Amino acid sequence: MFDFLITPQQLQARLERPDCLVFDVRHDLADHHAGQRAYEHGHIPGALFLDHENDLAAPKTGLNGRHPLPTRQELAALMRLKGLTSSMQVVVYDAQGGLFASHVWWMLRWLGHEHVAILDGGWQAWQAAGGPVQTGQRQPSVSEAQAVQSLNLPSQAAMPTVQVAQVLANIAKPVFTVLDARAPERYRGEIEPMDPVAGHIPGALNRSHQNNLDAQGRFKPVAQLREEFTALLGGVPAAQVVHQCGSGITACHNLFAMELAGLKGSHLYPGSWSEWVSDPARPVARA
Structure with a gap:
């Protein structure tokens, strides 16, 4: 299992395994739809798209910042819908040097999921390595959605925060x-x-x-x-x-x-x- 970084070659070797869940989190703070467009144009086969403005942020109040952190319960609910189980290897990638991938890495570690890795070099490294590309949308399959009962999380946050x-x-x-x-x-x-x-x-x-x-x-x-x-x-x-x-x-x-x-x-x-x-x-x- 990989807990920090994974290379394109290592990811290709795991991609067909049912215990591997890949998230595409490409984003542009100046163009909030750019990540979705990039994902639809081409992504790592089987990857699911997560949006930093909607999926990964709580509602804004004007006093809690531009990307308020959701509760762990809200994040866990989202991850269950994406098919995450406690035994899975998660891989996260972007096209911004790991900027957005590291945020999702932290969020999942904060949630209590240990086996999370960033694709080192991101989308550019995947393309340079000749990795296969899939277009269009992908949603979690029924079998993934049925696996939600297997996501067991610790009661306390696994990564510390300050207010x-x-x-x-x-x-x-x-x-x-x-x-x-x-x-x-x-x-x-x-x-x-x-x-x-x-x-x-x-x-x-x-x-x-x-x-x-x-x-x-x-x-x-x-x-x-x-x-x-x-x-x-x-x-x-x-x-x-x-x-x-x-x-x-x-x-x-x-x-x-x-x-x-x-x-x-x-x-x-x-x-x-x-x-x-x-x-x-x-x-x-x-x-």
């Missing part, structure tokens, strides 16, 4: 380090293409999620990731790191990279910057 009140309290009395995964110019407050306020949470460090990838769009070697994160965090243990981005998606890329590097136990702030700036009373740092 906005904890992040606010941490500014005055730091007990954890916030790591912002957005691009440096967004962190510095020079530009803000997605949210109404530019800047960052006071005290947060910055590491763009792009720094986790090599020139081919694959994750850097484990030793290199470990060295880079360790140098940036300056000895702060993983359990005292909270990942943040614009809306809780990109943050999971850094969290995944740390877990891959053996730096386990860091937290996610799901609401992230888009939730933070929904209240003008919360402080903002720039530069």
Whole structure:
């Protein structure tokens, strides 16, 4: 079973097995229908499409960010409808260097499903390896839907989170380090293409999620990731790191990279910057 990364060749060897469930999560934050169009045009055979705006987000209130985290019960219900069982190997891929795949990896691990892997290099790597392609739509079969009783989940979340009140309290009395995964110019407050306020949470460090990838769009070697994160965090243990981005998606890329590097136990702030700036009373740092 694969719990972090899987290559196109390894996925091809497993694709026909009934215990392998593949999710296509390609997405574009500027064009919310782009992922669905790309999926219909061509996808890994048997893959099911998940939409980050609808399937994977709770309703927005204007105060809970751009991609509110659903409850574990809601996510479990969705996964049951997709045919997930506790014994399955899940593989997730996108075309954005694992940006959206790492979010779904985290969500399923948070749910309590351990055997989740990201296709390293994503859709581009699959095509480069000459992997087969299927077009159109696919829905879970009746046999998959009948298997829902086999999805057994722990009662407690398997991946830790923090809420906005904890992040606010941490500014005055730091007990954890916030790591912002957005691009440096967004962190510095020079530009803000997605949210109404530019800047960052006071005290947060910055590491763009792009720094986790090599020139081919694959994750850097484990030793290199470990060295880079360790140098940036300056000895702060993983359990005292909270990942943040614009809306809780990109943050999971850094969290995944740390877990891959053996730096386990860091937290996610799901609401992230888009939730933070929904209240003008919360402080903002720039530069």
